[in-house]
Amino acid sequence: MKKRILPVICLAASLMALRCTARPEEELTISRDLVPGNTKPIWVSISGITGEALQVLQFDLYVQGFGFTNADGAQYLISGQNNGHFQGRVTDRFNKSTLVSKAYSGASTRRQVHAFVDEFTQALRRKPIAQTKIAFKGGANANSEIYLADFDGYNSQSVTKDNTIVAAPCFVPGRLALYYTSYKLNHADIFYHDLSTGSRRAFARYGGSNMSPAVSPDGSKVAMILSKDGWTDLYVCNSDGSGLLRLTKSPQDESSPCWSPDGKWICFAAKQKEHRSLCKVPASGGSIQVISTSGFPSPSEPDWSPDGKWIAFTVQTGDFQICVVPAGGGEVTPLVEGEDPSWAPNSRTLAYGRRAGGQYVLGLLDVPTKQHKDVRIAGSNSQSQPSWAR
Numbered sequence: 001m002k003k004r005i006l007p008v009i010c011l012a013a014s015l016m017a018l019r020c021t022a023r024p025e026e027e028l029t030i031s032r033d034l035v036p037g038n039t040k041p042i043w044v045s046i047s048g049i050t051g052e053a054l055q056v057l058q059f060d061l062y063v064q065g066f067g068f069t070n071a072d073g074a075q076y077l078i079s080g081q082n083n084g085h086f087q088g089r090v091t092d093r094f095n096k097s098t099l100v101s102k103a104y105s106g107a108s109t110r111r112q113v114h115a116f117v118d119e120f121t122q123a124l125r126r127k128p129i130a131q132t133k134i135a136f137k138g139g140a141n142a143n144s145e146i147y148l149a150d151f152d153g154y155n156s157q158s159v160t161k162d163n164t165i166v167a168a169p170c171f172v173p174g175r176l177a178l179y180y181t182s183y184k185l186n187h188a189d190i191f192y193h194d195l196s197t198g199s200r201r202a203f204a205r206y207g208g209s210n211m212s213p214a215v216s217p218d219g220s221k222v223a224m225i226l227s228k229d230g231w232t233d234l235y236v237c238n239s240d241g242s243g244l245l246r247l248t249k250s251p252q253d254e255s256s257p258c259w260s261p262d263g264k265w266i267c268f269a270a271k272q273k274e275h276r277s278l279c280k281v282p283a284s285g286g287s288i289q290v291i292s293t294s295g296f297p298s299p300s301e302p303d304w305s306p307d308g309k310w311i312a313f314t315v316q317t318g319d320f321q322i323c324v325v326p327a328g329g330g331e332v333t334p335l336v337e338g339e340d341p342s343w344a345p346n347s348r349t350l351a352y353g354r355r356a357g358g359q360y361v362l363g364l365l366d367v368p369t370k371q372h373k374d375v376r377i378a379g380s381n382s383q384s385q386p387s388w389a390r
Contacts, residue, residue: 254268
């Protein structure tokens with residue numbers, strides 16, 4: 001494989017995620033309880049910013065729950081100019097405070113605006129995401145590759161050039177590295193890929209299939225689905241491949257593991273009597289617990305939010321839909337048509353794939369407001385299975 005040296009990924013700083021609501025004529029109220037699909041946008045007005053800078057600014061804010069109105073109806077007033085260098089200022093219309101006032105240079109207009117948006121959201125005590133990356137599967141069937149792009153789909157580049165079946169890229173938290181499944185060696189194997197050097201190695205090559213790698217929050221463990229013992233079960237091992245532990249033993253198949261933020265639990269989709277359910281099991285082994293998704297049968301593809309409060313998943317009720325449920329189970333909120341959800345570091349934005357015209361496109365969804373946008377990515381005619389760098 002041709003080695004590629006990729007640019008450093010900008011990972012978001014760690015701050016508390018808040019749910020924010022606003023009405024055009026009232027001051028912003030802040031709650032610590034995110035309400036999926038039932039939250040008003042935060043109203044902002046924008047003046048003096050034009051062209052590409054305005055498009056980037058509106059996209060970045062919209063997929064994080066902001067809406068746009070005039071100065072008389074906005075909570076925050078954004079002003080600035082862009083003439084090769086970007087200057088931006090944010091003031092609170094109600095208390096007259098200045099949240100951000102800064103000039104940006106030394107990068108493309110797009111990156112300058114991303115940096116400005118990150119400073120704005122940090123001022124609101126949220127985790128910034130505008131300079132983060134996503135990995136995804138590009139292409140289909142035997143002609144697919146793993147790709148990397150900015151969170152809005154720009155600056156995409158192929159991580160692999162194997163022209164084979166690939167699946168399920170997964171970032172290693174805090175490192176420039178991915179795990180993914182590939183048929184490069186004519187078998188479903190899990191690879192570890194160092195993005196800073198382009199080097200990679202086969203991580204799991206047991207008999208049968210090796211699929212769906214998921215890295216623990218501290219990077220020390222890897223959960224995966226293996227069929228090495230005849231059944232398709234959930235396993236976990238150390239990041240060096242040692243200490244392999246089987247967590248399930250069922251003639252039905254398990255799929256799509258993900259980790260709780262504290263690293264104590266692994267959530268997965270279990271199949272029992274031809275119907276799927278969400279389950280969790282201690283990462284060190286133990287009894288399996290069902291996570292209730294009443295009214296939404298056969299959930300699959302779970303992803304646990306970084307703040308620990310929610311699990312996003314896919315359900316098929318005619319079309320595929322993205323839903324969320326409290327991490328302990330309970331009332332399910334359907335959000336948008338799509339599948340394969342992946343949480344952003346802010347625990348409110350999801351990347352997902354959806355079918356469009358016989359292919360897949362990626363989308364971004366703000367869970368509280370249900371605002372969503374498609375991500376258009378050059379260089380690949382189909383994009384699916386996103387993984388957000390945290």
